[in-house]
Amino acid sequence: MKTVDINDLSDAVIKGRLRSIGLTRDDLDKPLIAIANTSNDIALPHRQLKQLSDMVKLGIAQEGGVGLEFNVIAPCDGIAQGLEGMKYILPSRELIADSIEAMVASHQIFDGLVCIGGCDKTLPGMLIAASRLNIPTIILGTGPIVPIGQDGALNNELERIPHEMAGFSEEFQIDAFEKMRIHEEDFIKQAFLKQLINKDQLVEYYADALSTCGLCTSLATANTMGMLCEALGISLPGSFLIPLVANEKLAVAKQVGQTILKTIENGLTPRKILTRQAFTNAIAMDMAVGGSMNTILHLLAVAYELDVQLGFEDFAEISAKVPFITDVKPNGSYNIIELYRAGGVSAVLHEIRDFLDLDTLNIQGKTMKEVIQNKKPLNRSIIKNIKSPIREGGSIVILKGNIAKEGAIAKPVVMNQVEEFTGRAVVFESQLDFYLAAKEGRIPNDVVIVVRNEGPVGGPGMTEGHRISEAIRCINSRNIALVTDSRFSGATIGIVVGYVTPEAAVGGEIGLVQDGDIIRISIHDCSLDMMVSEDEIEQRRKCQKPYTANCSGYLHKYIKSAGPATVGASTRTGKKYE
Numbered sequence: 123m124k125t126v127d128i129n130d131l132s133d134a135v136i137k138g139r140l141r142s143i144g145l146t147r148d149d150l151d152k153p154l155i156a157i158a159n160t161s162n163d164i165a166l167p168h169r170q171l172k173q174l175s176d177m178v179k180l181g182i183a184q185e186g187g188v189g190l191e192f193n194v195i196a197p198c199d200g201i202a203q204g205l206e207g208m209k210y211i212l213p214s215r216e217l218i219a220d221s222i223e224a225m226v227a228s229h230q231i232f233d234g235l236v237c238i239g240g241c242d243k244t245l246p247g248m249l250i251a252a253s254r255l256n257i258p259t260i261i262l263g264t265g266p267i268v269p270i271g272q273d274g275a276l277n278n279e280l281e282r283i284p285h286e287m288a289g290f291s292e293e294f295q296i297d298a299f300e301k302m303r304i305h306e307e308d309f310i311k312q313a314f315l316k317q318l319i320n321k322d323q324l325v326e327y328y329a330d331a332l333s334t335c336g337l338c339t340s341l342a343t344a345n346t347m348g349m350l351c352e353a354l355g356i357s358l359p360g361s362f363l364i365p366l367v368a369n370e371k372l373a374v375a376k377q378v379g380q381t382i383l384k385t386i387e388n389g390l391t392p393r394k395i396l397t398r399q400a401f402t403n404a405i406a407m408d409m410a411v412g413g414s415m416n417t418i419l420h421l422l423a424v425a426y427e428l429d430v431q432l433g434f435e436d437f438a439e440i441s442a443k444v445p446f447i448t449d450v451k452p453n454g455s456y457n458i459i460e461l462y463r464a465g466g467v468s469a470v471l472h473e474i475r476d477f478l479d480l481d482t483l484n485i486q487g488k489t490m491k492e493v494i495q496n497k498k499p500l501n502r503s504i505i506k507n508i509k510s511p512i513r514e515g516g517s518i519v520i521l522k523g524n525i526a527k528e529g530a531i532a533k534p535v536v537m538n539q540v541e542e543f544t545g546r547a548v549v550f551e552s553q554l555d556f557y558l559a560a561k562e563g564r565i566p567n568d569v570v571i572v573v574r575n576e577g578p579v580g581g582p583g584m585t586e587g588h589r590i591s592e593a594i595r596c597i598n599s600r601n602i603a604l605v606t607d608s609r610f611s612g613a614t615i616g617i618v619v620g621y622v623t624p625e626a627a628v629g630g631e632i633g634l635v636q637d638g639d640i641i642r643i644s645i646h647d648c649s650l651d652m653m654v655s656e657d658e659i660e661q662r663r664k665c666q667k668p669y670t671a672n673c674s675g676y677l678h679k680y681i682k683s684a685g686p687a688t689v690g691a692s693t694r695t696g697k698k699y700e
Contacts (some may be wrong), residue, residue: 145188154186155382158222158248160196167264167344168196170335170366174238174262174375179377182236182534189379192225194218199242199343199545199611204557208213209673211243212609213583213680215423223254232257234382238304238375240264240336240366242343245351251393252356253427258358259392259484260599263362263370264379265290266458267336278569305658315596319574339457341450342612347420348412352467353404355395355484363462385485398466398477399431403490405437406477409444410470410537412453412517414612415620419584423690434529434688438520438648444477445511446535449504452613454512456504464501469675470473472497473508507557516645521619523651524659525605525632525641528623534645536615541645543603543617545570547652549637552576553590553608560593567601569643574632575669576608576689577625578684580672591616606649607632609614609687615682619643619650621687627669628686634662666675 137150157178159172179189190452191273198602202208226232233408235257237248244262251258310331314324336342348362358381407419418437425432448454448470450461471478472494480491499505506512513535521530534541548565549572550556556573559565571594578584587604588611594602597615602618607625610618624630631652635641640653652659671681685691 134586140231150187150247153383153386154231155182155187155234155236155379156224156226156232157191158194158235158237158239158251160194160241160244160466162193162196165196165198165339165600166200166267166332167366171238171240171264173372177372177375178236178238178262178379179531181376182382183382184376185383187233187379187383190232192223194244196239196241196244199586200338203586203611208585209581209583209677210584210657211586212419212691213677213684215243215247215250215420216680217676218244219250219254222248223429225250226255226257226619234258234280234386234491235260235310235377236382237261238264240344240348241621242347244336245344246349246423249351249354249396249420250427251358252301253396253424256391256393256622258382258390259356259483260378260385261351261357262375263351263357263562264337264344264537265348265362265364265366265368266462267332267334267340267344267402268365268367269331269333269339269457270457282563289391289622302447311592312596315592328353334365334367339459340452340613341411341448341458342411342452343414343416343420344612345406345458345628346411346417347613349411349416349467350404350408350413350421353407353471354400355482355490356392359468359484359488360466360485360555363458363466365462365480366460370654381486385487388487390485390487392429393432395485396424396428397482398425398432399428401425402436402440403434403482405440406444406474407467407470409441409515409517410446410474411450412446413691414532415518415533415610415614416612418518418531419609419690420623421690422688422691426685426689426692427694428566434531437518440477441518441520442515444517444518445508446473447506447508449506449512452615453517456561460501461504464504465497465499468494468497469505471501473499473505473569474510486667519644519645519648521648521650523649524651524654524656526622527631527633528686530605530619530622530650532619532645533614533674533693536643537617538615540617543570543643546604547572547635547637547639547641549574550634553585556590557593557666560597565594565597565602569598570603570605570643572600572641573604573606573633574606574626574635574636575671576606577622577627578686579629580607580625580627580669580671580674581683582677582684583679584687584691587618587620588614591618593689603641605632605643621652623687625686629666633666633669634659636662660688
């Protein structure tokens with residue numbers, strides 16, 4: 123008796139199961155596209171993504187394919203910020219990548235992948251998953267909210283303050299430099315910290331200000347990463363900055379569905395698109411817009427997944443050459459919607475084209491040269507001429523020294539024009555210790571706050587130091603600096619240095635700093651040092667006690683494999699500290 127090939131049996135079972143979910147016999151012969159969607163009811167960037175996925179499916183169907191959707195987690199940074207839950211945010215990037223990989227790779231039925239998401243960790247997680255799976259992939263980013271009734275000017279923001287706060291603008295003094303760079307949310311939070319508005323007023327401000335679905339309207343991490351997906355070539359040109367609630371976003375979603383079939387036909391997989399040259403293009407744009415420091419972490423993690431050689435030194439080299447030309451909050455005056463109207467990503471890339479590799483390909487099979495030709499900026503108040511930039515270069519700077527032997531990251535464009543800072547150290551072993559001291563009024567001026575044990579392993583999870591910087595600004599933004607092995611939100615403003623590597627929890631020198639040590643931060647010299655002799659440092663090292671984070675569950679698993687910031691805190695192959 124002739125036996126049936128086991129592969130034929132498996133194929134029949136698979137097709138039978140697909141028929142059971144509503145596919146026709148004809149559908150079984152069509153390309154199947156996985157749609158990974160972060161749609162959920164918890165956060166604004168994700169509440170309307172089901173509409174986008176429906177349009178993606180329509181585009182896929184029009185081109186002769188079938189789209190099958192599944193959901194992906196998307197913890198909200200804005201809700202977790204400053205709380206213990208923030209420890210899960212960066213590690214959630216790995217969960218997002220792992221779950222997409224598991225869902226697609228386990229079924230072995232998909233010809234292509236469309237990822238729909240927003241918020242800080244979803245797009246990087248999707249990029250990592252796409253790198254692993256290496257099937258044709260397009261990423262569709264959420265896009266920003268439309269701030270109803272706001273044009274981004276501080277005068278309009280002041281008008282939003284209740285009548286009972288008539289003296290607010292006089293009491294809450296902000297100098298001219300700060301007025302140019304502050305954005306409304308930060309302004310209102312500072313008012314609350316200075317006890318000029320109460321908790322109920324702050325709650326109602328958020329209910330009113332977060333007026334539509336989408337991402338925030340400044341160059342925070344989520345918006346920066348969405349723009350970088352375009353620069354990398356894995357998103358459709360011009361797709362990301364279209365507001366989530368705009369009708370045009372639906373049309374673009376349908377175009378994504380149509381394009382993924384053509385990407386499959388052309389055999390354009392992520393590893394053909396996400397080359398080293400694509401990364402250097404993305405970094406150049408990141409520097410031109412003054413993007414979030416978190417993007418360094420994410421680009422390194424994706425590159426590490428692809429075996430693309432990329433390190434802190436590449437960011438330093440490109441940052442030194444590429445002018446900072448984009449006047450967008452928190453670095454400037456305008457919001458992200460206004461950048462979209464000024465020509466968006468393609469216009470910025472067109473302006474810095476002399477720093478780009480114009481032969482890189484995108485998912486449409488177009489070269490960078492083709493994508494950005496004739497895409498001149500439409501508003502020179504927002505996208506400056508490269509010959510008269512806001513800053514000649516160095517929008518992000520890599521610092522090294524005896525506190526950060528492998529590197530640390532600073533963002534001069536939000537440092538209140540401070541290029542050098544020296545002060546005595548006030549050391550805290552955790553963010554919680556700092557918050558307690560700040561609440562009790564124990565933070566002096568003219569110091570460098572050192573907050574440690576907040577890196578990938580120590581945090582655990584490398585929590586953001588954004589709330590620390592907000593508290594410092596409430597005390598006195600000009601005379602206090604912050605150095606930490608944690609990371610920062612893209613909206614952070616102040617004299618801040620983060621991502622210190624090696625981190626304290628694995629024996630890094632930041633763990634040897636003591637109260638009263640003189641610390642020097644120099645943007646000019648790209649240095650971060652404690653003014654302590656090498657002999658003294660070695661003596662302290664002999665007394666250094668091992669640190670173990672108190673955690674369980676997923677965080678315990680994460681710290682067992684999390685690498686340092688220099689490889690993007692990647693969990694790809696375990697620790698890389700040795």
